Amino acid sequence: MTLSETLSQVELFEGLEPDELEQIAAICEERTLESGHVVAKQGDMGDELYIIWEGLVEVVHEETPEDSTPRTVVNLGQGQVFGEMALVDFGPRSATVRVISESAILQAIPREAFLEMCQSHNHLGYVVMRNMAADLSFKLRHQHLIGR
């Protein structure tokens, strides 16, 4: 299976045409990481979005002046996306993300190339941004269910 075919199984790209998936595949950078590797650190500036190809990561809220205990808020597995908040709002990373499986394979998408693609290809940009909003909504629903 080609990278673009595999990307069609990621919700972020649901609804894209094959040629649009190939454009996304062209800006993906594959990373193989070992257990314990910190992919993103809370407070750092980030300029990449990540797709989990294989493995599991934990999303951790680090200690703050108000709360001295780091807290894992969710684990993310195959097919999930993270790093999207800093990608679209240009703010610092909101959490630390660490590999907790034996290893993990990620696809990294650089912000500049990603936003340029969304701006120059209206259908692609609309679909990806709609799916990103739906993914953020799903994550919010998950947090609501955790707290019930």
Added chain:
Amino acid sequence: MSTIYKVSYVVQGGDHPGAIVNEDQKPELGQKVTLGSNEFEVVEVVDLMPARGDFNFLHVTVKAIEH
């Protein structure tokens, strides 16, 4: 493309944060699932949002399996 189940796993009791994972098969009541290094049993499966394209969105409650 076959159906993909995007699952929000919520763990009953304890302080496990749960997980969000894509699955090839719909989780069933009583099924055992592994999240990281822990094994759980499925106790509830609910549609969380309407399906979109090949994606189904599920909320699954699990409980720890005591050995």
